[in-house]
Amino acid sequence: MAIFDMHRFRLRVYYEDTDLAGIVYYANYLRFIERARTEWVRELGVDQGRLLAEEGVVFAVRRxxxxxxxxARFDDQLEVRTALGGLTGARIDLRQDIWRGETCLFSANVGLVALREDGRPARIPAAIRAAMAGQD
Known part of the structure; x- marks a missing residue:
């Protein structure tokens, strides 16, 4: 069960997102969910550039x-729904689904980790963990 209210991110499929048949190229679904994660974090008040500059911490996809x-096809209007499934000191587990209307097209479980610039694990700052958990 998600511990964070679902975040919703809307997008439209452009021609550049598709293959010759007008179907979204498989790797672009990962781009869509990346955009949604970025907007979710931004809406929580997290400036990832500042997080790197001031704390030396970045988020990386581990799984x-x-x-x-x-x-999904050219010109479809899609919605990426992101829900937090788990949160520890250094890990974030998300469920991200892409919907077209009432139809789920893509579903992913994504594991993120916090890392230092040198690639070593880092703790997610307490204020960010609290915001993600809806306790801010």
């Missing part, structure tokens, strides 16, 4: 488990 259910 993605994805299921492609139905194709």
């Amino acid at each position: 993605v488990e994805a299921e492609y259910l139905k194709p």
Whole structure:
């Protein structure tokens, strides 16, 4: 069960997102969920550039488990729904689904980790953990 209210990010499929058949190229679903994660963090008040500059911490994808259910097509209006499934001192687990209307097209479980610039694990600052958990 998610401990954070679902975040919603809307986007439209552009021609550049598709293959010759007008179907979204599989790797672009990962780009779509990345955009949604970035907007979720931004809406929580986290400036990732400042986090790197001041704390030396970045978020990196460690694991993605994805299921492609139905194709998205050129000009579709999509919604990426992101929910926090778990949060520890250095790890964030998310569920991200891409919907077209009432149809789920793509579903992913994403594991993020906090890292220092040298690649070593880092703790997520307490204020950011609290914001992610909805306790700010």
